[in-house]
Amino acid sequence: MAARVLRRAIHQQVYLQKLLSSNIRICRSNVRLISTANRLLSDKLFSDKHEWVTVNNNVGTVGISDYAQDKLGEVVFAQLPEEGTELEKDDEIGVLESVKAASEIYTPVSGVVVSSNQAVEDxxxxxxxxxxxxxxxxxxxxxxxSELEGLMSEEDYNTFLKTLE
Structure with missing residues (x-):
């Protein structure tokens, strides 16, 4: 009888170890998937000219970095590209003017403008x-x-900013 109880306990322990091991692998896989998905969904890519882009379904949204807007000062005028404009990477496509200076806006990637932010112009x-x-x-x-590969991650951009100071 003691041998039967011992065998049953050993089988239960082996079963629990397999179950636990399997669940740990599943949890680790899910954490990796969630982490990767969040990173891809929230990543901004930066150019060395301080523009950023995020991409959703092959449409990139472009703006200037916090560093650039801080250096520029209070923006008082924005000239943005018109819808339908064809752009090549690094083209000058508009201007932001502040009380301190005017700064050109460059496109970090090639594409065709599908919209400009009217709220920023207003x-x-x-x-x-x-x-x-x-x-x-x-x-x-x-x-x-493929031009996205030449842009910096947020971490790389922050490292780049340290070289400017």
């Missing part, structure tokens, strides 16, 4: 208040998505 201070949300500048349909 209230340019949105660039200062919310450069990553309401203060975006224009959207374009990408024509060469």
């Amino acid at each position: 209230d340019p201070t949105l660039v200062n208040k919310s450069c990553y949300n309401e203060g975006w500048l224009f959207k374009l349909e990408l024509t060469n998505s």
Whole structure:
């Protein structure tokens, strides 16, 4: 009888170890998937000219970085590209003017402009208040998505900024 109880206990322990091991692998896989999905959904890619882009279904949303808007000062005028404009990477496509200076806007990727942020043209201070949300500048349909590979992640961009100081 003691041998039967011992065998049953050993079988239960082996079963629980297999179950636990399997669940740990599933949990680790799910954490990796969730982490990767969140990173891809929230990633901004940056150019060395301080523009950022996020991409959703081959449409890139472009704006200027917090660093750039801070250096520019209070934005008082925005000239943004017109819908339908074909752009090549690094083209000068508009201007932001502030009380301090004027600064050209460049496109970090090639594409065709599908919309400009009318709210920014109406209230340019949105660039200062919310450069990553309401203060975006224009959207374009990408024509060469491989150009995204040449842009910096947020971490790389922050490292790049340290070289400027």
